[in-house]
Amino acid sequence: MKCIIFDLDGTIGNTLPLCIAAFKKAIEPLTGKALSDQEVIDTFGPSEEGSIQALIPDYYEQGIEDYIRHYRDLHTMCTAPFEGMREVLDYAKDQQIRLALVTGKGERSAKITLDLFGIGSYFEVIETGSPQGPRKVQGIQNVLNQLGISPADSIYVGDAPSDITASREAGIPIVSAAWADTADIEQLKMLQPDKLFTTLQAFGQYIQQTIEERDSIVGSAQERSS
Numbered sequence: 319m320k321c322i323i324f325d326l327d328g329t330i331g332n333t334l335p336l337c338i339a340a341f342k343k344a345i346e347p348l349t350g351k352a353l354s355d356q357e358v359i360d361t362f363g364p365s366e367e368g369s370i371q372a373l374i375p376d377y378y379e380q381g382i383e384d385y386i387r388h389y390r391d392l393h394t395m396c397t398a399p400f401e402g403m404r405e406v407l408d409y410a411k412d413q414q415i416r417l418a419l420v421t422g423k424g425e426r427s428a429k430i431t432l433d434l435f436g437i438g439s440y441f442e443v444i445e446t447g448s449p450q451g452p453r454k455v456q457g458i459q460n461v462l463n464q465l466g467i468s469p470a471d472s473i474y475v476g477d478a479p480s481d482i483t484a485s486r487e488a489g490i491p492i493v494s495a496a497w498a499d500t501a502d503i504e505q506l507k508m509l510q511p512d513k514l515f516t517t518l519q520a521f522g523q524y525i526q527q528t529i530e531e532r533d534s535i536v537g538s539a540q541e542r543s544s
Contacts, residue, residue, distance in 0.1 A: 319532060320416060321465060321467045322475060323419070323474045324418070325477060326431065326432075330399050331400060336395045339392050339395065341353070341358045342358065344370070348380065365422060370385060385427075393430065393431070402518040416442055418441050421445070421457075428444070443464050445460055454481065454484040458485065459488055462490070476493075493514070493524075
């Protein structure tokens with residue numbers, strides 16, 4: 319393992335409820351009707367700009383600015399990464415694992431979250447979403463190309479079923495993050511990710527074990543060659 323690529327919402331932090339709340343705050347006053355959580359979730363895939371284009375095309379510019387404002391203001395709902403995530407990032411960094419982020423979020427909202435969490439500096443490459451549609455496959459490929467690392471030496475960590483299909487298309491092993499309340503564990507299992515963890519502690523132990531096995535193999539190879 320040389321590189322871990324993380325998703326953001328529902329993987330690094332419990333930010334999906336925040337996203338849904340901000341969408342409702344931004345869109346409902348402009349449309350005059352209430353939105354269900356599912357109506358908002360059904361537009362996910364593109365960045366929030368794409369979601370707003372789908373939901374309120376006549377109020378696109380105002381919708382974007384209102385969403386960003388509410389997203390920032392409502393971030394009191396989630397002020398830190400999942401407990402234990404920072405320790406996982408620190409450990410991986412200490413072991414010379416390259417870290418990157420590929421998220422479907424737009425650049426502006428991703429920056430708000432990373433700045434508030436204080437973790438942006440962990441990631442060598444950050445790829446955000448597009449209003450035109452999902453681009454995680456391209457984002458993963460861009461990360462690997464920029465870092466010069468093969469897919470086989472990397473993993474993608476994400477909480478959504480679409481993360482599994484995107485990782486398969488990109489040719490990278492997928493670890494399903496099912497430690498958020500918003501994760502659909504049964505649906506994730508049906509898609510057969512390479513690994514699935516329901517707790518961040520178990521994921522951290524997997525990372526540690528994988529790195530220790532790597533170091534043991536490297537050490538044995540060095541002994542044989544000396």
